[in-house]
Structures are given as C-alpha cells and as structure tokens.
Amino acid sequence: MNADNPKGYENPDLLWTPAQLNERMGDPNLRIIDTRPGERFAMGHIPGARHFNVYAINCDDSDEAPLMSFLRMWAFLLGNRGVSFENTIVFYDDRVGNTCVRGFWFLELFGHGDVHVLDGGYGGWERAGLATTRDSEPLKAANFEFNLQRDRIATYKDVLAAIEDDDHVLLDTRTEGEWLGTEARAKRGGALPGAVWQEWLAHLTPEGEMKPASELRAQFEAIGVTPEKEVTAY
Template sequence: MSNLVSTEWLAAHLGDVRLVDASWYMPAEKRQPAQEFEAGHIPGAVFFDIDTIADHSLDLPHMLPSAGEFSAAAGKLGIGDGESVVVYDGSGIFSAPRVWWTLRAMGHKDVKVLDGGFPKWKREGRAIETGPAKPNTKSFTATFKPQIVRDFDAVMGIVKDKSARMVDARSASRFNGEEKEPRAGLRSGHMPGAANVHFRSLIAADGTLKPRGQLCAAFEQAGVDTSKPIVTTCGSGLTAAILMLALDEIGAADVALYDGSWTEWGGRPEAPVVTG
C-alpha cells in the first residue's frame, strides 16, 4: 500500500483525516514556516514545528523527542490514537517525510504524505484557509519503534561490519567532499561504504515523487541492493526520510534512518570519513 495520497484524494477526504503542515526550510532560505502557515494552509491543517517537537537535550538539530514528549506534543496538535494522518509541506516533498517517519517511529501506523504538497494544492486552485490552527487536544500514545531508527553507535557498527548499506541523500559534491558542509565545524565527505542517492533525483519536476520504476532505477544506479538492510542518512536526518519514503514505496523491507546523520557523524572525531 502506498504512503502517498493525491491532492484529488485529499480534497474528497478533508473531513476524514488529521492534516499536518510539516513545512521546514534550510536556514539560508530565511523563510518562516509558522508565519507562512497562518498566511495560508490547507483547511483543517495544524502546524508541526520540526525544530520545537524535538529532543533539546542534544546539541543536534530536530532529533527525535522521547515518547512521552511526543505524546504530549502530538495530542496538543489534535492528533489522536488511531487517526488517519496526512502530512504535507510547502516545498512539494521535502520536510513532510521527516514527520511521516517521526510518526511511524512513534508507533502511529496510519500516516500518509501528500504527493506534491501545498504547491500542487495551490496550483490546482483548491481551498486555502488562513489564521492559526485551534485544534482540540486529544490523547496520543507514542510507542517507540526502534526498528526504523539508528543512532551513532549502531552506524559505527554498520560501517565496521557492513551489516547494512548506508545510503546518503546529500548532493554528490557534499558526499564526495568537494563542497563544504553548510553547518560550521563539520568535516566533508561520507561514511566508508556509503552509497549516494541525492534526494532531488527522486522528485519529479512538479514536486511529486517519481514513479516506482524511476525510483528503482535511481537506487540501482547507485549500486544499492534494496533487498538487503539499508540505513538512510543526510545532513541532519531530514532528507534521509525522503529516501526512506521512496524505498518504502518500492518495497524495500528493512530500512531505518540515522537520526543524527552528518551533523553528528561529521562532528565526531572518532567517526571515519572518506572523500571522492
């Protein structure tokens, strides 16, 4: 079953789902997603702040919070146990998969991503609502699902024993160490043995996820065997979720995401880094 829903489907089911705007942008874009949400969003949506609903005890961006913290935050957004959730973002498909993965990591099974996101919705002239969301608090019970999450120690083990394939969503120039990382203090390059599938290679010109055949080809060309265990990674754990979404769409059965990603790995002196 697909993790995606179309704008046509959503328009016909707006009253049946909890809609979540998960817009987030790179700091260099200097955009304010919370303000943009109030200026216009899909009717009935609530705003999920990726940087706020996170573990603030770590000096790493938007890391998964504890199950208890997430339960409280999700409940305040009006997300209840067992509800159908549809996540979208203001780029098409960019940050929504991160919240899709977060909800799944917290045990919520019924969650989809809006294919093409808010840009496609607006292009089609569909209804838009303004102002802040005013959801009624509901009960959300998070149950952490460690099978789809990897931490630093687990990835160190993978790099040593090759028990899974690391697949990096960053650009080729960052992966190869030809371009400096946008975050200061990080080394350039990639994990030994990692493959590179730039997340943008999975997105069509209209902001939707590419068809299954093209997704399969992208991973095949990178030398990734999707029948074997895979761990996705990126700069900060956000676009790695796009890879995870795509892999799930093509039937890869054993996929997890490295939450700390390069912000953690590139900043840890004991972590091996290669270039080229």
C-alpha cells in the same frame, strides 16, 4: 501499475494525491499537519490543517535515556496540536520535502499505522485548484500514546556495525556540499565511511512530486541500493 497505483509503488497508500486528501476532507478523524514555516502557513494553508514545526526540538544522542526523553517530548507536541494515535494523519510541505517526510518518519517510529504524505505538497494542492484558507481553528489537545518501533531508527551503534557489513548500505541523502564536506551542518563535515550518495531532491519531479517507482528503482540500483540490502538513510 494501474489506475489506483499509477506510479507502481509497493505501498501506494503511504503517498496521497491531492484528490485523495480532498475526498477525505470533513472526516472528523483526519488530522492534516502543515510542516512549512509558520509565515507560509499564515499566508495560506489547506483548510483544517494544523501547523507543526518538526524541527522545534532535536536530539543528537541516540542512547536510551536521551532518545526516549526526546521522543516523549515529540509525542507531547503532537498531542498539543490535537493529534492522537487513533487519527488518520497526513503531513505536507510545499512539495514532498524534508519536513513532511521527517514528520512521517516519526509517526512510523511511533508505530502509527495510518500516516501519509501529500504528494506534491501544498504546491500540488494549489495546482489542483483546491480550496485554501488563512483561517485557523482553536485546537483541543489530545493524548498521543505511542508504540515505539525500534527497527525504524538506527543508533550510532547500529551505524558503526553497518559500516563493517557488506549487506548494509548507508545512504547519504544530503546536499552535495554536505556530502563532500565543503558545507558543514554538523559538528564535523564529510560523510560516513563507505556511504553512497544521492541527494533527496533527485527523487522528485520538477513539480515536487515523488517520481514513479521504476525511475526511483533505477536510480537506487545505479548506486548499489538494491532490494536484498538493508539500508540506513541519513
């Protein structure tokens, strides 16, 4: 670890601090995406941010035709928010949460090489004493082209194969109730056969920032998620 990478990550540039984002404010190529509920965006947001509901559309079929149709709709919605493939993109939530990470993953899936998550989210931005606003600027639509990276997504066929593969770990990051089947948010409750569980909240500090790499590594190793294993998270 060093001053430029205090948490010891392998790829620290994926996670920006509020100070890093603040240094880039005013960059015409920067696109800041607020993934919180619309009412919270209206009550205050980072200057220049565009609101985007990452759950506006969903797809429960990973076969080729419906999946590609879904991804094209996602790309259209990004373009409609003025986001193009050439932009530097930063997603944020109230903390490092499901919505900003979902946005980040989609951009990784689309082959975008300059996408980031704001560590600590809007809460971290406010704690740093940085400027906020309730104003929104008119958006000019852009054309978002993408280069699909299929190794970033696991279809149901991939998951079925992973269940039988000792070198593959299925990591369930949902709530404990969903893991145990007492809370169902899908057609059926329960977990995938052979999966291990660690709720995503366990990866955050009380302030909603990502924990240091050493702590995360120890947590993952304790449940059998190790560097030599292929991992599919859900």
